Amino acid sequence: MSTRAAAARIVQQVIYGGDSLTEVLQQPVAQALPATEQPLLRDLCFGSLRWHERLSAVLAQLLGKPLKAADKDVECLLRVGLYQLIYQRTPDHAAVNETVKSVKKLRKAWAEKLVNGVLRRFLRERDALLAQADQQDSARYAFPNWLLARIRTAWPDDWEAILQASNTHAAMTLRVNQRQYTTAAYLALLENSGLAAETVPHVASALNLHKAAGVEQLPGFAAGAVSVQDSAAQLAAFLLDCQPGMRVLDACAAPGGKTSHLLEKTLDLQVIALDSSASRLQRVTENLQRLQLQAQVVAADAGNIAAWWDGQLFDRILLDAPCSATGVIRRHPDIKVLRRDSDIPALQQEQARLLRALWQTLKPGGKLLYATCSILPDENSQQIAAFVAEQHDAVHQTIGDGWGRALPMGRQILPGNTGMDGFYYALLEKRCGKQ
Numbered sequence: 273m274s275t276r277a278a279a280a281r282i283v284q285q286v287i288y289g290g291d292s293l294t295e296v297l298q299q300p301v302a303q304a305l306p307a308t309e310q311p312l313l314r315d316l317c318f319g320s321l322r323w324h325e326r327l328s329a330v331l332a333q334l335l336g337k338p339l340k341a342a343d344k345d346v347e348c349l350l351r352v353g354l355y356q357l358i359y360q361r362t363p364d365h366a367a368v369n370e371t372v373k374s375v376k377k378l379r380k381a382w383a384e385k386l387v388n389g390v391l392r393r394f395l396r397e398r399d400a401l402l403a404q405a406d407q408q409d410s411a412r413y414a415f416p417n418w419l420l421a422r423i424r425t426a427w428p429d430d431w432e433a434i435l436q437a438s439n440t441h442a443a444m445t446l447r448v449n450q451r452q453y454t455t456a457a458y459l460a461l462l463e464n465s466g467l468a469a470e471t472v473p474h475v476a477s478a479l480n481l482h483k484a485a486g487v488e489q490l491p492g493f494a495a496g497a498v499s500v501q502d503s504a505a506q507l508a509a510f511l512l513d514c515q516p517g518m519r520v521l522d523a524c525a526a527p528g529g530k531t532s533h534l535l536e537k538t539l540d541l542q543v544i545a546l547d548s549s550a551s552r553l554q555r556v557t558e559n560l561q562r563l564q565l566q567a568q569v570v571a572a573d574a575g576n577i578a579a580w581w582d583g584q585l586f587d588r589i590l591l592d593a594p595c596s597a598t599g600v601i602r603r604h605p606d607i608k609v610l611r612r613d614s615d616i617p618a619l620q621q622e623q624a625r626l627l628r629a630l631w632q633t634l635k636p637g638g639k640l641l642y643a644t645c646s647i648l649p650d651e652n653s654q655q656i657a658a659f660v661a662e663q664h665d666a667v668h669q670t671i672g673d674g675w676g677r678a679l680p681m682g683r684q685i686l687p688g689n690t691g692m693d694g695f696y697y698a699l700l701e702k703r704c705g706k707q
């Protein structure tokens with residue numbers, strides 16, 4: 273299988289199979305390619321999905337009518353070819369030739385003429401085709417209409433900046449394990465290894481690499497010196513303010529980024545790392561082992577407390593809720609392809625269910641940190657406002673300073689703000705005594 277043919281199959285599996293790109297990149301269709309081809313493969317897949325709406329608008333003009341269901345692999349190869357011609361620096365003739373050659377690898381030799389013809393017509397009529405496509409906002413901003421409309425309504429002054437930031441590449445961010453190194457000491461270690469990086473404002477544990485690197489290149493990675501985690505996600509451990517000896521619940525813990533940060537930061541925490549996905553919990557266990565940290569790992573629906581809770585109240589709860597992930601589109605462009613408008617009310621209900629259930633397990637005087645990587649108010653400030661309105665012992669606490677923006681309830685980071693992912697945090701304290 274050629275790299276382009278593999279990219280076409282992967283993109284097809286995301287667009288028409290509904291699978292996440294991260295998952296598909298772990299499967300044999302991707303893994304069978306040699307390591308030297310992986311960067312190109314990733315670029316072709318990420319790029320084709322990042323610009324999906326725009327590529328679709330161009331392709332619709334070129335094809336006239338869609339290819340039949342059995343030939344979606346050819347259609348996806350055309351998407352990959354157009355991505356290269358529009359966004360990559362590969363010389364046009366090489367991109368066309370390589371894409372046409374890949375048709376055979378899909379065992380669709382009949383389509384060689386079609387692919388060649390479509391891509392060459394694109395090169396001849398490029399400006400007109402792109403101008404025509406860009407008349408639609410969904411193509412111009414490469415966002416599906418429903419999500420564009422939601423972001424525009426939620427952030428009337430920022431929506432264009434949000435869309436642009438969401439279509440850029442994010443830096444690779446590291447979290448330095450403060451039990452092993454100070455951030456400054458690890459920065460020096462990186463520089464000695466030829467990896468340039470810089471500190472991140474407001475997030476003491478974070479370093480942004482100037483150029484992405486494989487984790488095996490990071491000094492001390494296997495021994496737990498450092499983890500890969502966006503700086504916005506690293507704020508959780510600072511906001512939850514755990515003290516030694518506390519009993520802490522991480523209710524939606526997998527793959528364990530925040531669980532391990534909590535444990536790195538505070539000694540002697542008793543942490544329960546809960547997640548409904550047993551397979552994703554495997555990653556929590558692996559991360560804890562690498563970092564030499566301990567937590568009780570439990571597979572259960574956090575919302576069904578009868579199934580997992582022993583009745584002992586928690587001092588701190590982190591609810592990093594399942595969400596639309598609309599704040600992390602720059603790292604997961606397939607979100608724009610996979611999510612539907614109808615997912616949002618369903619997620620909102622699930623988040624409210626989890627909040628209500630977990631609140632019962634929090635000690636009076638204890639704190640619950642609600643987090644999402646969403647930028648939609650329905651899942652964030654509105655969710656928390658509704659919860660505080662119904663839960664009379666829930667007291668909203670003001671958090672943060674300098675990063676993101678304060679909302680009446682919680683704090684929102686928009687994608688790209690000081691280089692961070694889009695994230696939302698709200699801290700609630702449980703009032704002591706009878707109401």
Ligand SMILES: C[S@@+](CC[C@H](N)C(=O)[O-])C[C@H]1O[C@@H](n2cnc3c(N)ncnc32)[C@H](O)[C@@H]1O
Binds near residue numbers: 525530
């Ligand atoms: C945003 S991710 C958590 C990321 C994690 N906190 C970290 O920092 O690495 C949300 C997680 O919630 C889990 N989840 C979804 N519904 C759940 C439920 N009802 N109970 C427990 N976990 C759930 C998902 O399996 C997923 O791993």
